Amino acid sequence: MDPKDLSQQLAQELPFLRRYARALTGGQGTGDRYAVATLEAIVADPGIIDAAASARVGLFQTFHGIWISAGAPVPDADDESLDLLEGRAQSRLKQLTPNTREALLLHSIEGFGFDAISQIMQLPQSEVEQLYALAMADMGQMVTGDILIIEDEAIISMDLQSIVTDMGHNVTAIARTRDDAIAKGKAKVPDLILADIQLADRSSGIDAVNALLRELGDRPVIFITAFPEQLLTGERPEPAFLISKPYAEEQVRAAVSQAMFFATTEQMQVPA
Template sequence: MATTENTRDLSTELVAELPFLRRYARALTGAQSTGDRYAMATLEAIVADPTTVAEDMTTKVGLFRMFHGIWSSSGAPMAEEGENTDLLEVRAQWRLSYLTANTREALLLHTVEGFAFEAVALIMDVSQSDAEELVTRARTEMGDMVSGNILVIEDEGIIAMDLKSIVTDMGHTVTDTARTRDDAIAKGKATVPDLILADIQLADKSSGIDAVNALLEELGDRPVIFITAFPERLLTGDRPEPAFLITKPYSEDQVRAAVSQAMFFATTERMNVAV
């Protein structure tokens, strides 16, 4: 009976943490569908053998640790037949060849997912000092690799200025800032961005998601980062959802990591890629 209760409790905790694993997996792979397949494979592996989540670790750490075992053994994003992966995969794999192994993973775990270095080390099966070194290398290598034009869609002036300052300091160019859906569409068409950084709720109660969808329909596919106070609401897997999400209130490190990851998978021809 006790074993059944423990398993049931673990299942409940896994469900609660799954949206955040989805966010992490999507950021690593650059796509909702591919990231979600990794997340589901991880969940299925733990459900099949709950003892893989050790009693001396939190459910979240155990979930991410299992994910890393699967991710490391596969070696590359899993693409399904029919997916538009030509530019995405070719460019991502090309850029991967210039990065130190495991740096992206460590950066996302620490900055976006908020794991302490001790937890990052446990998840990735490395020492804590190695985890810290991986994050330092990631900031340097990914920060130097790609730069481009960014449209900021944010109705709060102070936040818009802060985002502009962060991405400009990274070497990117902010083409414009917009406060409403219509304003965003007009400015996005006027100067086509390589990446869109968008809040969910805009000044006139319009939707940042609607603004982005209209721009993508007009301009074609390009990376998007959404900012929201409730990321789990956009990580259900029930509909087309963003690959990149950061949570309000955000930190500068979270923005930097998300922008670096999104630019890493950018497919536009105008990208300035440093070799």
């Protein structure tokens, strides 16, 4: 593959590798360190990409090789370099069945088929499908909580409400503007925020979320947007959970399950 073409392809895929790495590790800092190590490995040996089915598969396969060779390490939750949510994430990572979250994220969030995931994880496709099924079963044992939806399109907000309530969560409110979101978030504090970026009055869902986090403290956020590149910039903070429009129900379920899994609070209840 021409080095220039490879560089362009990797640049296009890098934001999504970083998204995957953050969701996998539970934090931006840890995820980015693995993404950097992946790029360094490719620079040292570009041939590892040529051996893959595509540059995208090769990028994720290289990442996975580094991740596994390092033992998929989980930092100490008491590490002072971790923020509150990262600390919770690292603590809960230790409870997971190996390889299940990788299969879940690669399929549900990143959109890889099981054949591509088989190449990325270097496992038989049948085993990958079993891991995915196990991950979905594990997520069925997740905690439930209160969710604030910030979305100006009525059809989408109703769809999101239907998906998360079917999962056992409670939707505290649906907000269509920045000010509406702040007011409703403060009136009933959510455990998780599900937000679009551009709202009805041209206000910003990002601004609404940032204002709420300043008022309410750390809690997980999932952004759903037609323009993921606006959030995958490398600046901090950057969301670990980001779904592109148009989305599939499976993507929303996976992201909500992951976010709730990572950020259990005392207010959330474990289903009986």
